[in-house]
Amino acid sequence: MTFFIKATNLVISTLAISNFYRVMNHAYKKFYGDYCMLHHPFYLNNEDNLFQSQKNLVNYCISKLSGIKNKKVLEIGCGNGIQGIYISKIFSPHEYIGIDINNYNIRIANSMKEKNNIQNINFSVDDAHLLETIGNESVDVVLNIESAFHYPDKVKFLKEIYRVLKPGGEFLIADVLIPKERRNSLSPFRQKWAKYNNWTLDQYLKSLLSEKLEVTFSKDISNSIKKGLQTYRNWYKDIKVKGIFYPLLARIFIFLNAKWYNHINKHSHKYCVFAGVKSQPEKLLQ
Numbered sequence: 001m002t003f004f005i006k007a008t009n010l011v012i013s014t015l016a017i018s019n020f021y022r023v024m025n026h027a028y029k030k031f032y033g034d035y036c037m038l039h040h041p042f043y044l045n046n047e048d049n050l051f052q053s054q055k056n057l058v059n060y061c062i063s064k065l066s067g068i069k070n071k072k073v074l075e076i077g078c079g080n081g082i083q084g085i086y087i088s089k090i091f092s093p094h095e096y097i098g099i100d101i102n103n104y105n106i107r108i109a110n111s112m113k114e115k116n117n118i119q120n121i122n123f124s125v126d127d128a129h130l131l132e133t134i135g136n137e138s139v140d141v142v143l144n145i146e147s148a149f150h151y152p153d154k155v156k157f158l159k160e161i162y163r164v165l166k167p168g169g170e171f172l173i174a175d176v177l178i179p180k181e182r183r184n185s186l187s188p189f190r191q192k193w194a195k196y197n198n199w200t201l202d203q204y205l206k207s208l209l210s211e212k213l214e215v216t217f218s219k220d221i222s223n224s225i226k227k228g229l230q231t232y233r234n235w236y237k238d239i240k241v242k243g244i245f246y247p248l249l250a251r252i253f254i255f256l257n258a259k260w261y262n263h264i265n266k267h268s269h270k271y272c273v274f275a276g277v278k279s280q281p282e283k284l285l286q
Contacts, residue, residue, distance in 0.1 A: 022104055025080055031250040033240040038079040039146035041228030050235040053228045061145055062091055064217050064275040065170050070094045071140035076128045077147025081109025088121045099126035129156045134164045142171040149176045149198055158211040165278040173274045177201055217275040225271045232258035
């Protein structure tokens, strides 16, 4: 009975935003023996495990920029830092800054930075709406992968991207959107929630343009995300936890989370990637 109570509590607790990242970090560390990225998988191959599928999404996003080697990169919503550490190792930015509003995530990120002995990466607590630790026109590239749907004021977030980017600097946003027709069918309460947390494609494109962030690439990658979630059985192979019940708990946790997110993506949301540049002053005068 204790086992089933633990399994139920673990899965239910992920539904609460305040507990979500703490639970996910704890679960991955417990089941896999290490932390992993905190975003959706991206399908490339039937045999890809969870870790590779998450790297696939990062690689895809970075490929939509002109390159980040030897550049100063800011990741807004860096989570537990695993994604930033991977990017720093593989793509060789000159400096990598990760900010997240969740102090628990930043503590993990800094511990992983020390574990990996990476010198050119810095993690700190900051708010995506304020970016108090980031100076004006101080970064070459802004990354925001699967974090913006948490932000209650996306316009303020976009204004901050414009402020901190150097003229001609690049941005990449990967976010969970809601189709316009789906929003119109929601209850008034859920429409109010979706207004701030899940924008439509039109809202994003119009707001980016309004904030002088020129979109050079946009794509709905929902199908690749859905297919990535459907390979969840591959994620079982890397479970390292020992014992009689915990491996089963890990499988239940993975199964339910994969099914839940696939249901959301299939019936009510879509996953889009935007890349672009900060408009330069001379372009704004034309």
